[in-house]
Amino acid sequence: MTILVTGGAGFIGANFVLSCLRAGEEPVVNLDKLTYAGNLGSLAAASANPRHLFVKGDICDLELVSDLLRQHAVRAIVHFAAESHVDRSIRGPEDFIRTNITGTFRLLEATRSYVATLPAAAREAFRFVNVSTDEVFGSLGPDAIPFDETSGYFPNSPYSASKAAGDHLVRSYFHTYGLPVITTHCSNNYGPFQFPEKLIPLVILRGQKGESLPVYGDGMNVRDWLYVEDHCEALRAVLAGGKPGATYNIGGDCEKANLDVVHEVCALLDELHPLPGEKAHRELVRFVADRPGHDRRYAIDAGKIRRELGWRPAEDFRSGIRKTVVWYLQNQDWVNDVSSGEYRNWLATNYGSGVDAQ
Ligand code: NAD
Ligand code: DAU
Numbered sequence: 291m292t293i294l295v296t297g298g299a300g301f302i303g304a305n306f307v308l309s310c311l312r313a314g315e316e317p318v319v320n321l322d323k324l325t326y327a328g329n330l331g332s333l334a335a336a337s338a339n340p341r342h343l344f345v346k347g348d349i350c351d352l353e354l355v356s357d358l359l360r361q362h363a364v365r366a367i368v369h370f371a372a373e374s375h376v377d378r379s380i381r382g383p384e385d386f387i388r389t390n391i392t393g394t395f396r397l398l399e400a401t402r403s404y405v406a407t408l409p410a411a412a413r414e415a416f417r418f419v420n421v422s423t424d425e426v427f428g429s430l431g432p433d434a435i436p437f438d439e440t441s442g443y444f445p446n447s448p449y450s451a452s453k454a455a456g457d458h459l460v461r462s463y464f465h466t467y468g469l470p471v472i473t474t475h476c477s478n479n480y481g482p483f484q485f486p487e488k489l490i491p492l493v494i495l496r497g498q499k500g501e502s503l504p505v506y507g508d509g510m511n512v513r514d515w516l517y518v519e520d521h522c523e524a525l526r527a528v529l530a531g532g533k534p535g536a537t538y539n540i541g542g543d544c545e546k547a548n549l550d551v552v553h554e555v556c557a558l559l560d561e562l563h564p565l566p567g568e569k570a571h572r573e574l575v576r577f578v579a580d581r582p583g584h585d586r587r588y589a590i591d592a593g594k595i596r597r598e599l600g601w602r603p604a605e606d607f608r609s610g611i612r613k614t615v616v617w618y619l620q621n622q623d624w625v626n627d628v629s630s631g632e633y634r635n636w637l638a639t640n641y642g643s644g645v646d647a648q
Contacts, residue, residue, distance in 0.1 A: 297371030299328035383448035390452035470534035481518030507580035509549030516542035517610035541590025
């Protein structure tokens, strides 16, 4: 029996594949299109592992997905593949519609046909885990209670709207066809292998080079941070014990304003990679134009997964962010690999003259 992971060359997907292989469990088929965000370098530790099969391909390719499900007798799908960056969705939503909506739909269709061919016991045991986000719930006021599984959908960016559409399709396949799906809503992840278009790796890498650190708006937008390996553990708990048709919220119980996050990274860089002349990294912070429609606050109530599946995060922000900064400082080859021409173009497009893109 095999797990099919989609998007397993991306940030969370790669961490998930590596953790499954480390745990010595079943084989993993890893389907990834290798967009700008996918990187085989993140899977180097799995390259010689006979239980890992990487397939370069698109989740929109119904025939390919159907063949993989059949050929590998897949018993579960963990669906990460997505366009995942809010800023890119604002500049060009089309790819988000294609992958996050059409791609999820094709994956569901292939799965529905495949599951129908399984004997009753295998059909019962099959799981489709849809990895979604807290962003589908919209933005919280400063005193509002955190999102739980009953929160309504109020997506505000093309990214979160496309994820919400995917979630609705997933839900409908449970109610209409009885497909054993489970959707998870996780808060902001950080850790190794995250593409440096996202806040934390961006700040580490620019700070390391003494470049300016772009903070949107007033820097007081709040996110709930979770170390990526804790997210992977939560997904494995959901795969093992989650109830078909259910949803689970996953978060670190760790709300922080962006400026505080940036300052914490700066303090670690001061310690681990000081700038010449005793200049403090926090002096590099520059407030730049805000993200259009920027959600003010996300926060997750992870009580359900804690109570029902016994999951809780192993890392707090202090330990997780230190591990993360150390990882980026020690993995310059990976960093150089992803800092391609395409990435430099993105910096110039998104930040223009607001920050010294180099
Ligand atoms: P990522 O952008 O780092 O990786 C996405 C991966 O999907 C890449 O490897 C890419 O090549 C692949 N991909 C894109 N389009 C594809 C397609 N059509 N077919 C096959 N593969 C394709 O994303 P991430 O940060 O690892 O996020 C993974 C999932 O988790 C996403 O669904 C995202 O919405 C969700 N999520 C992310 C976070 C976070 O903080 N990063 C939090 C909650 C949920
Ligand atoms: O909440 C879960 C979501 O977290 C996931 O669904 C998304 O896939 C993931 O990208 C992430 O979305 P965010 O938009 O919250 O992450 P990002 O790292 O892009 O931004 C984090 C916060 O930092 C956000 O409030 C915007 C701000 N920011 C970001 C960048 C890139 C800045 O102030 N400056 C920046 O240069």
